[in-house]
Amino acid sequence: MSIDRPRISRRIAAISESATLAVDAKAKALKAAGRPVIGFGAGEPDFPTPGYIVEAAVTAARVPRFHKYTPAGGLPELRAAVAEKTERDSGYRVEASQVLITNGGKQAVYEAFAALLDPGDEVLVPTPYWTTYPESIKLAGGVPVDVVADETTGYRVSVAQLEAARTDRTKVLLFVSPSNPTGAVYSRDEIEAIGRWADEHGLWVVTDEIYEHLVYGDAEFHSMPVVVPELADRTLVLNGVAKTYAMTGWRVGWLVGPQDVVKAAANLQSHATSNVANVSQAAALAAVTGDLSAVAEMRTAFDRRRQTMVRMLNDIPGVFCPVPEGAFYAYPSVKELLGKEIRGKRPQSSVELAALILEEAEVALVPGEAFGTPGYFRLSYALGDDDLVEGVSRVAKLLSEAR
Numbered sequence: 001m002s003i004d005r006p007r008i009s010r011r012i013a014a015i016s017e018s019a020t021l022a023v024d025a026k027a028k029a030l031k032a033a034g035r036p037v038i039g040f041g042a043g044e045p046d047f048p049t050p051g052y053i054v055e056a057a058v059t060a061a062r063v064p065r066f067h068k069y070t071p072a073g074g075l076p077e078l079r080a081a082v083a084e085k086t087e088r089d090s091g092y093r094v095e096a097s098q099v100l101i102t103n104g105g106k107q108a109v110y111e112a113f114a115a116l117l118d119p120g121d122e123v124l125v126p127t128p129y130w131t132t133y134p135e136s137i138k139l140a141g142g143v144p145v146d147v148v149a150d151e152t153t154g155y156r157v158s159v160a161q162l163e164a165a166r167t168d169r170t171k172v173l174l175f176v177s178p179s180n181p182t183g184a185v186y187s188r189d190e191i192e193a194i195g196r197w198a199d200e201h202g203l204w205v206v207t208d209e210i211y212e213h214l215v216y217g218d219a220e221f222h223s224m225p226v227v228v229p230e231l232a233d234r235t236l237v238l239n240g241v242a243k244t245y246a247m248t249g250w251r252v253g254w255l256v257g258p259q260d261v262v263k264a265a266a267n268l269q270s271h272a273t274s275n276v277a278n279v280s281q282a283a284a285l286a287a288v289t290g291d292l293s294a295v296a297e298m299r300t301a302f303d304r305r306r307q308t309m310v311r312m313l314n315d316i317p318g319v320f321c322p323v324p325e326g327a328f329y330a331y332p333s334v335k336e337l338l339g340k341e342i343r344g345k346r347p348q349s350s351v352e353l354a355a356l357i358l359e360e361a362e363v364a365l366v367p368g369e370a371f372g373t374p375g376y377f378r379l380s381y382a383l384g385d386d387d388l389v390e391g392v393s394r395v396a397k398l399l400s401e402a403r
């Protein structure tokens, strides 16, 4: 007997695989098969987690209390430390009760939208966007509305663009600075203008601050609810230890917001995943109560690689890359190369061009389609200097054959 029901629910079937993780997996598989692939796909620092953080985890693993369930919303000492760290790093004063410890920043993203959105509620999403945002908005029943900014504005959206996209269904503005995938960093004035506009229209703000410590040159990080304090009661700040302390695998992030929303998200988490692994929380506690010297060291290396990469990319005919000011990604336009002949093929899209580059140059890049803007690539510069130069040189050599 056949039952006329899909095997996979429509809601889950509509989710696509994370394109960034897929590219990374493909590059790693080719490497394992002996091909000398250089991967620019990874969204993680190439440094190990600092030793004192690892030691704190080793100690915690021996503590019987940590072998048991702990409060779903996070270890009280970690919630308090995150509140303190938030004030130390961004000037945003919050209570421990306004902090929810999550299984990585990703769970904070998911729970923020789940807690705020009813079916049909619209979220303004500055685009290019990090690939997880629209999926978590849709999972929560919301509607992502892309607000596209291109290389001519350094991928920063303006108030006029946001206003043009606002409707009476708009509930939330998503704001990410420094940005993944573009590395764009908004100035304090821009943040103030956008924040005031959001406040004027009664919007909520979900602001992802996970790259707060990775800004270069004259760029500065500013937290929107600090710049526009009137927004605090309608703002959720997302953050985590992954990028600042090279702790992507430990899976600790957090959501900071008004108590009613934090409580609602904690209720969801209490049924979905319960507490984050205690050993990881103990490691995160050592991280956020320690100093910022490890990230300062990484920042120096990333800054050097950023400059090398952008210079090399802009030397390739048909490639244009604005200088990223934060995070660890470059986002060049390759639109001029599409439709040209390279090694007997004519790639028509950045997906096709990325496939050709992987095949012919053995270099893995993430095509802009993954971030809502075909015609671009995202390259992470969180990899060793030698591999970076070798990888971009291979791409340059191949693309210079375009006719």
Ligand SMILES: Cc1ncc(COP(=O)(O)O)c(C=O)c1O
Pocket: 043, 103, 104, 105, 106, 107, 130, 176, 179, 180, 208, 210, 240, 241, 242, 248, 251, 252, 253
């Ligand atoms: C903008 C942004 N937010 C959040 C995250 C989530 O990081 P994690 O879940 O590893 O803490 C990432 C990871 O790539 C990111 O780029």
